[in-house]
Amino acid sequence: MKLSEAEEVLMNYLWEMKTAFMRDLLNAYPEPKPAPTTVATLLKRIIEKGFIGYKEYGNSREYHPLVSKEDYFSTHVNGLIKNFFNNSVAQFASFFTTQTSLSEKELETLRGIIDTEIQKKKK
Missing domain, CATH: 1.10.10.10 (Winged helix-like DNA-binding domain superfamily/Winged helix DNA-binding domain)
Incomplete structure (x- = not known):
């Protein structure tokens, strides 16, 4: 809801x-x-x-x-990816990084976050 x-x-x-x-x-x-x-x-x-x-x-x-902010927005981001980006995180990421006005520094920060999550998954 x-x-x-x-x-x-x-x-x-x-x-x-x-x-x-x-x-x-x-x-x-x-x-x-x-x-x-x-x-x-x-x-x-x-x-x-x-x-x-x-x-x-x-x-x-x-x-x-009764619902945390993180749970609420996580549910809606996942629904957004499913409904508007054919359930493709890659399509969502492409849209997010090309259609928003992220600076080079913000993109570098985003890459750092992703790299950190990749390292966690490898363990």
């Missing part, structure tokens, strides 16, 4: 905070802040999708992520 853009923004705040009450999440937004009802609606939808849990303290709820 995928989150909408607005839901991802809210999840990013919660991933960063680890746990938060509604006021904490509202305070995380830059000005102009969304209405509390908007954030409440987003929370309700994200809870229904199974990404957020909460503990109740009287009338307050303390929210926490």
